[in-house]
Amino acid sequence: MPGDSILHRMDPRAKLVASFYYIGIIFLARSWPAYAVLFVFTMSLVLISKIKLDFFIKGVRPLLWLILFTVLLQIFFTRGGHIYWQWGFLTLTRYGLLNGAYIFMRFVLIIFMSTLLTLTTPPLSLADAIESLLKPLKAIRFPVYEVALMLSIALRFVPTLMDETTKIMNAQRARGVDFGEGGLFKQMKAIVPILIPLFVSSFNRADDLATAMEARGYQGGEGRSKYRILKWQTMDSLAMVAMAILTVILIVLR
Amino acid sequence: MDITFKDVSYTYQPGTPFQGLGLEHVSLTIESGSYTAIIGHTGSGKSTLLQHLNALLKPTAGVVQIGDREITPETNNKNLKAIRQKVGMVFQFPESQLFEATVQKDIAFGPQNFGVPEAEAMARAIHMVELVGLPADVLEKSPFDLSGGQMRRVAIAGVLAMQPEVLVLDEPTAGLDPVGRREMMALFTRLHEEQGMTIVMVTHQMDDVANYANHVIVLENGQLAKSGTPREIFADPAWLTAKHLGLPTTTQFAQALIQKGFVFDQVPLTEHELAAMLQAQLPSKVGERRE
Numbered sequence: 001m002p003g004d005s006i007l008h009r010m011d012p013r014a015k016l017v018a019s020f021y022y023i024g025i026i027f028l029a030r031s032w033p034a035y036a037v038l039f040v041f042t043m044s045l046v047l048i049s050k051i052k053l054d055f056f057i058k059g060v061r062p063l064l065w066l067i068l069f070t071v072l073l074q075i076f077f078t079r080g081g082h083i084y085w086q087w088g089f090l091t092l093t094r095y096g097l098l099n100g101a102y103i104f105m106r107f108v109l110i111i112f113m114s115t116l117l118t119l120t121t122p123p124l125s126l127a128d129a130i131e132s133l134l135k136p137l138k139a140i141r142f143p144v145y146e147v148a149l150m151l152s153i154a155l156r157f158v159p160t161l162m163d164e165t166t167k168i169m170n171a172q173r174a175r176g177v178d179f180g181e182g183g184l185f186k187q188m189k190a191i192v193p194i195l196i197p198l199f200v201s202s203f204n205r206a207d208d209l210a211t212a213m214e215a216r217g218y219q220g221g222e223g224r225s226k227y228r229i230l231k232w233q234t235m236d237s238l239a240m241v242a243m244a245i246l247t248v249i250l251i252v253l254r
Numbered sequence: 255m256d257i258t259f260k261d262v263s264y265t266y267q268p269g270t271p272f273q274g275l276g277l278e279h280v281s282l283t284i285e286s287g288s289y290t291a292i293i294g295h296t297g298s299g300k301s302t303l304l305q306h307l308n309a310l311l312k313p314t315a316g317v318v319q320i321g322d323r324e325i326t327p328e329t330n331n332k333n334l335k336a337i338r339q340k341v342g343m344v345f346q347f348p349e350s351q352l353f354e355a356t357v358q359k360d361i362a363f364g365p366q367n368f369g370v371p372e373a374e375a376m377a378r379a380i381h382m383v384e385l386v387g388l389p390a391d392v393l394e395k396s397p398f399d400l401s402g403g404q405m406r407r408v409a410i411a412g413v414l415a416m417q418p419e420v421l422v423l424d425e426p427t428a429g430l431d432p433v434g435r436r437e438m439m440a441l442f443t444r445l446h447e448e449q450g451m452t453i454v455m456v457t458h459q460m461d462d463v464a465n466y467a468n469h470v471i472v473l474e475n476g477q478l479a480k481s482g483t484p485r486e487i488f489a490d491p492a493w494l495t496a497k498h499l500g501l502p503t504t505t506q507f508a509q510a511l512i513q514k515g516f517v518f519d520q521v522p523l524t525e526h527e528l529a530a531m532l533q534a535q536l537p538s539k540v541g542e543r544r545e
Contacts, residue, residue: 164350170310171351174343175412176335176367193363196353200398 006235007049007120012129014236018243019117023110025247034253035105041246042112051119059115060108067107075100123155128228145221153209161202168197255321255340255419255452257284257307262316264302264476276302278476279316284469286419289446289453291463291484294473295498300424300456301346303473307422307454308341309334339368342418346425348409352397357383357408360397364416375415382411387437403434410438414445420452421445427459439466464488464502464523472497488521504528 007015029035046056060067074096081094118126131148138144169179172193179190264276277299284290284307292300305311306318309325318325320337345351354360361382362375370378383393386407392400397408410426423442427435443466445451457463463470463484470487472479474497480487488494488505501509504522508531512518516535522528 167345168351170305171343171345171348173310174308174338174345175351175364175416176338178335181332193351193353197350201350 003050003120005048005050005120007045007116009235010120010239011230011232011236012121012125013132013230014232014239015117015121016126016129016133018239019113021243022113022246025243025250026106026109028247028250028254029106030102030254034250035102037246037249037253038109039105042109042116045116046112049116049120051116055119056112056115060111063107063111067104070107071100071104074103123158124152125228125230127152127155128226128230132230145224149221157205160205161198164198164201165194168194256286256319257321257341257420258282258319259303259306260317260319262306262313262318264306264311265314268314275476276311277306277313280473280476280478282471282478282481284420284452284454286452287450288469289442289467290455290469290471291467292454292456292471292473293458293460293463293499294479297475298473299476300473302476303471304343304422304424304454304456307420308343309337310343335368339416340418341420341422342413342416343422344410344413344424344426346428347406348413348426349397349402349405351409351412352405355396356394357388357397357400358393360408361412361415364412368416378415378417379411382415383408385414386411386441403430406430406438410441418451420454423453423455425456425458427457427462442466460488460500460502461504464504472499484523485521488523 026038029038046053075092076090076096078096078099079091079093081096081098083091083093084097085092121129127148130151131144134142134144134147172190173179177190177193180187182190259280259282262280263278266274266276280299280303292303294300302311306313306325307320309318309320309323309329312318312325312327312329314327316326321340323337325337352360354363358376358379361379362372365375365378366372380390380393383390388404388407388411392404392408397405400408406426413421421442426442427438430438439462442453442455446453446466455462455467467484469481470484471481472487479497480493488501491501491505491509494501500506502523504525504527508516508518508522508528511532516532518531522531
């Protein structure tokens with residue numbers, strides 16, 4: 001999502017590390033005050049990003065069933081505390097309710113934070129960040145450049161493949177295919193006329209890309225200079241400090 | 255089967271930051287039996303307009319009347335098959351839609367979707383291969399073993415096998431060699447003249463517009479800039495240049511001749527017309543110079 005907030009301008013490495021760290025420390029919180037702090041912190045980041053809240057709520061929607069299922073499990077199967085209601089093996093206890101609420105908060109906070117990361121960072125910058133963060137693994141002969149290249153190519157071709165899929169679906173629709181209609185078998189059969197052309201064109205495209213890269217002298221990542229240079233700024237160091245402070249607060253409040 | 259647009263607008267992804275305008279208050283009619291060319295530079299809304307012709311897209315405002323069916327923003331996505339059968343659509347680079355094991359099966363795929371029995375669809379395929387000018391032995395080959403130009407003919411045959419009344423083509427000659435292009439255009443002329451098929455074609459080749467079309471629609475920024483006969487459209491070279499569109503070679507040639515003192519009552523469109531108009535003027539010209 002295009003934008004020009006402080007979060008958009010941060011170093012993708014800092015954002016990646018901070019987001020993962022944040023998701024980790026969410027599990028430290030075991031009390032209402034701790035969750036309140038996390039909630040306020042996340043919401044202020046959402047505000048700073050200047051992205052509409054709708055997009056974050058949309059991020060929660062696909063996981064809604066998983067969240068509901070987990071929360072209900074917690075509510076009905078946690079024992080302890082005052083019992084409000086009981087029916088066979090199902091019990092509604094104070095701790096159960098509390099745990100359910102905590103789990104719900106955790107889910108929402110984690111989804112909001114990861115949505116924030118993906119909405120403020122272009123996918124290619126994320127790939128750069130991963131490459132940069134994986135660099136130390138070269139010592140154990142991990143193919144960092146290759147993995148990074150695979151990642152950037154995969155990300156780069158997601159929109160292209162989506163365009164291609166729409167195009168081919170339209171072409172087959174024009175030839176009388178109904179997508180999303182009929183029984184399961186009929187729907188599965190309708191996918192064949194999309195998948196085969198997509199495979200063929202992906203292989204052709206991969207071939208063309210390899211030729212084009214070779215023609216421009218690509219010979220592996222070693223010693224290759226970068227077009228997008230990652231710059232660690234004061235803001236990024238401050239973000240790390242903020243994370244440290246947040247950790248301390250959470251430990252105190254837990 | 256006439257296709258009429260009544261004040262049609264189309265917005266891409268409305269209500270998101272990626273919202274974009276595809277068409278804006280377009281009203282036009284594509285008459286049954288016409289050979290319509292749609293021109294306009296990249297991003298003018300040509301492809302968006304095309305996809306309304308067989309209800310792949312529904313207008314976000316206005317009405318598209320296709321034969322006796324009205325497509326409005328509220329139209330249900332079901333029961334549109336009849337339209338798709340009557341309006342055959344050949345997309346840009348249609349060779350990318352081939353998928354079957356043999357050419358014959360691929361051509362028969364469309365008709366079978368519209369309920370034609372397999373035996374008849376296969377028989378139609380044999381006929382279509384001949385119609386698009388491919389040798390009969392390609393029928394049993396895999397479409398992926400053919401050359402690019404042949405694959406495109408197979409794709410077009412696949413659409414023609416549906417026996418549409420209207421044939422919609424999005425830059426059907428893009429990327430073909432000159433001979434392939436001429437043969438392809440000759441095929442469409444044959445379908446238009448012999449079978450009375452309505453042809454709608456998006457093209458950047460002004461020569462094709464001048465030579466084949468009898469109705470031209472000019473789009474700009476999703477709006478209808480002008481519509482009329484090729485002669486009306488090409489009569490105003492300055493206007494076309496302002497719209498980033500070119501002139502057919504014949505008209506360009508005539509323009510150059512006008513600068514040299516030749517007079518044309520109307521814009522010549524085909525080479526034959528140009529030759530005839532020149533012939534009428536040349537003897538006197540030559541005579542004058544001799545004196």
